[in-house]
Amino acid sequence: MRAITTNGLLALGLLAAMLLGCMLGPYPIPADEVLRALLARLQGEGYSPQIDTVLFQIRWPRVLSAALVGAALAAAGASFQTLFRNPLVSPDILGVSAGAGFGAVLGILLALPVIAIQGLGFATGLATVAIVYALARALRSQNEILVLVLAGIVVGALAGAGISLVKILADPYNQLPAITFWLLGSLSGIKASDVWNIAPAVVVGLLPLILLRWPIGVLSLGDDEARSLGVNVAFVRGVVIAAATLVTAAAVSASGVIGWVGLMIPHMARPLVGPRFDRLLPASILMGAAFLVLVDTLARTAARIEIPLGLLTALIGAPIFVWLLARGRRVWS
Template sequence: MNERARLAALTSGLLVALLAGAMIGPYPLSVAQILAVLAGEASDPQAATVFFNIRLPRVLAAALVGAALAAAGAAYQTVFRNPLVSPDILGVSAGAGFGAVLGILLGLPVMAIQMLGFGFGLGTVALVLGLTLALRGAGHVLVMVLCGIAIGALAGAGISLVKLLADPEQQLPAITFWLMGSLAGAKRADVAAALPAVVIGLAPLVLLRWRIGLLAMGDEEARTMGVEAERLRLFVIACATLMTAAAVAMAGVIGWVGLMVPHMARLITGPRFDRMLPAAILIGAGFMVLVDTAARSIATLEVPLGILTAVLGAPVFVWLLARGAQAWRA
């Protein structure tokens, strides 16, 4: 199957996932009802309200979060030349989580909580990069990763402290549910707020995907091809961090998507970043829509997204490890 056929098939799968997400829920909608609502000819006003105010914003938010986390994971794995890297390696998820739970503790409105999470996520990675530059030595990438682990641990300690200080009846449940990831309160304003950050972070990755792919060959090889490896690596990290912070600020901490989806894309397209990135974006968007649809459908109470992604991601990750071990022994 050539590249165009693969992208067409993945795009079709995403459209099916979006349609399923729009149809399935406590108030089910048929295809005929959705078409009537889109055409402005719906006989049931409740169907139009559910579609435009609840179902459509949530489906779009899930697709946006999935695409952002998958693209960020693919970018991180390429620039660090490590397939086990995920978008939160530099502490962005922990930093955004700390900012958001601090906003909940202070009783801020939802939009302010999201903006605080977004700002803390970016600030955490900026601190990591600053420490890396200050400590720069022979192991530049290794120092960056270790600084990310350290700052992420500090942010995690801050989250624990906030949970200790929070009101156990109102604030603590909200903090716990947010940290497990959810799109239950997603609205059109949330999608509109996160979309610019995701587009600003994603567009350079798509436009520079061929150059970014050269980083997987090593810095020396990339320089021989005319690519300034250090500058490009920092630029890619900044773009991926921007997308991750926006996704975490809107949906909470959702693990495994940025780690698992790039591997799924590689199985379809191969290791080349320029081919893998578009596939990862489409797979991530569709996967997140289906997971969110399941989260609000499989039980009376909504299941946090982080639980479902872990349940799905852990077995897939073990399978990928087993597959890699078989290939190594062969």
């Protein structure tokens, strides 16, 4: 019961964060006007040309993208931490961020259009994890998880080397700053149409995680125990890896590499709803979405220039994580 109430409050928190994200900016819009404009939009009417332009061309797509990216990263983090029975795991454990990053910077180097850069990042992110998975299967070991993680580190490092190579080849005046900015993560380039590129992949990826929430939680007991309790371990693990990779690749290809969210949010959610995955997943999704909406609002309002998101999540994430660790072992409880 407590978990349901908590998730209700977190949902309200997300809505409040999104409202705040719509209000704040160089051209502030009061809360009531945001709500009225949204209502008018829902009924297919215009509210005020100026507010409509700012709200629906710029802020709303950005707030929605931030919510989707935050939800995706936090859900992937919670899933991987449970699957790998390790609270220090983040969504890029299998190399998906490095892989997607390589594709995206390659796209920037080749001066491709934004949509193609995102598409290439998405494809290389998925391909990286496919290679990692195939490699781990080919190596066959008693300890499947260890081999999987090691394969992820190897292939991720290779993709990281590829990124470095692209940076050396890039034009230092135009391309290199764009690559660096992208690698630090940002939603500044998001347009209304981009939401429709991210949303389907995030929804398609989150759905199997939500449907399999119970067996995924049982997997955290270890393979043998999960099997003896009736879980088809190979199937569930395959689905989790595919789904979490899909949402992470979608997020990274749209927003660049944003660290900390996937690692930290599940740690913030566990003290509220406990370690049970069927409660942790919705809480992580809601908290991740609200967190990134707030951080992105800060990124575009705090200074005259856009602050890269990855920079802010690290600045906020590192102290919060240390604080969580200092609270003792209860961190992953």
